[in-house]
Amino acid sequence: MIQACGLRKNYGTTVALDGVDLHVREGEIYGVLGRSGAGKSTLLRCVNLLERPTAGTVRVAGQDLTALGDAELNRARQRIGMIHQHFALLSSRTVAGNVSFPLEAMGVPRAERERRVGELLELVGLGGRGKDRPHQLSGGQKQRVGIARALAGNPSVLLSDEATSALDPATTESVLGLLKRLNAELGLTILLITHEMNVVKSVCDSVAIMSGGRIEESGTIADLVRTPDSRLTREIFPLPEPAPAGSVTLTFTGDPGRPGASQPVVSDVVRKFDVDLSILGGSIEELSAGAVGRLRVALDGQERSAALAYLRDSGLIVEVAGEAA
Numbered sequence: 001m002i003q004a005c006g007l008r009k010n011y012g013t014t015v016a017l018d019g020v021d022l023h024v025r026e027g028e029i030y031g032v033l034g035r036s037g038a039g040k041s042t043l044l045r046c047v048n049l050l051e052r053p054t055a056g057t058v059r060v061a062g063q064d065l066t067a068l069g070d071a072e073l074n075r076a077r078q079r080i081g082m083i084h085q086h087f088a089l090l091s092s093r094t095v096a097g098n099v100s101f102p103l104e105a106m107g108v109p110r111a112e113r114e115r116r117v118g119e120l121l122e123l124v125g126l127g128g129r130g131k132d133r134p135h136q137l138s139g140g141q142k143q144r145v146g147i148a149r150a151l152a153g154n155p156s157v158l159l160s161d162e163a164t165s166a167l168d169p170a171t172t173e174s175v176l177g178l179l180k181r182l183n184a185e186l187g188l189t190i191l192l193i194t195h196e197m198n199v200v201k202s203v204c205d206s207v208a209i210m211s212g213g214r215i216e217e218s219g220t221i222a223d224l225v226r227t228p229d230s231r232l233t234r235e236i237f238p239l240p241e242p243a244p245a246g247s248v249t250l251t252f253t254g255d256p257g258r259p260g261a262s263q264p265v266v267s268d269v270v271r272k273f274d275v276d277l278s279i280l281g282g283s284i285e286e287l288s289a290g291a292v293g294r295l296r297v298a299l300d301g302q303e304r305s306a307a308l309a310y311l312r313d314s315g316l317i318v319e320v321a322g323e324a325a
């Protein structure tokens with residue numbers, strides 16, 4: 001749905017994007033994660049051409065935006081909604097007036113606008129709040145207005161620029177829940193940038209990790225957590241590094257056909273084999289891709305090799321420190 005190839009953006013001598021390739025599939029929620037200054041906002045602004053890239057191409061829904069003139073670009077942008085960290089609402093307008101704003105710009109007749117604004121406010125859980133002013137709303141409600149406004153042009157793509165960074169954890173969760181529902185119900189493709197791992201963990205299907213204007217790592221969350229040395233896996237499941245020589249790190253991926261983190265594989269291995277097992281560290285996370293756990297253990301005893309083989313045969317990813325995978 002979104003395909004960026006070889007994107008570069010220079011501001012004078014600052015290289016904000018240094019050859020970025022991005023592929024967001026239709027219907028997925030794709031997170032771009034990175035520290036301040038990594039280039040995330042620049043990437044997002046280049047996707048809808050609010051910034052013209054210095055080099056590279058951007059295709060959205062099959063259309064090469066970098067090849068369009070201003071008028072065509074404005075039309076194409078109506079199919080790309082955007083929400084912002086600080087909501088960007090007009091304080092002089094009511095809630096309904098804010099949502100109506102892009103429809104007015106598109107020349108939609110008044111009766112049709114009013115019907116559509118009512119639908120959009122219902123969709124984001126703000127039915128009946130149309131006459132309120134933005135200052136009468138909480139942060140989460142303001143962001144819901146921002147989302148309703150972004151959906152006014154019936155976009156196929158929603159871009160989110162740190163949309164939950166100004167919100168408290170409970171409100172963040174409810175806004176993310178809304179985005180997930182819109183993704184599922186409307187088939188909306190969502191590209192969001194964030195510096196919060198929690199956002200990626202709770203809603204994203206895929207992620208790109210940016211640093212210094214480049215993408216360091218990208219892929220589906222499900223694939224990356226199965227790649228034991230991926231940066232995403234190390235950040236979601238921090239375990240002391242380096243692992244003590246001979247220690248064993250077990251990854252429960254929760255894939256169909258593999259044991260989940262709640263299944264008693266570890267107690268089985270101790271019962272079945274002459275081994276001692278002590279836990280050195282670990283955690284379990286409920287990701288959008290399912291429950292995933294990583295556990296580091298010391299495993300010693302006469303039947304260590306047989307126990308390791310059993311763990312592998314049970315479907316766990318087994319890494320032994322100091323041994324090639």
Ligand SMILES: Nc1ncnc2c1ncn2[C@@H]1O[C@H](COP(=O)(O)OP(=O)(O)OP(=O)(O)O)[C@@H](O)[C@H]1O
Binds near residue numbers: 038
């Ligand atoms: N309009 C601009 N003019 C000059 N330099 C810019 C401009 N916009 C961004 N930069 C620079 O480009 C680099 C990437 O900035 P960008 O805002 O894209 O990063 P970011 O990952 O979104 O960080 P943050 O989360 O702090 O916004 C930084 O070095 C920044 O200073």
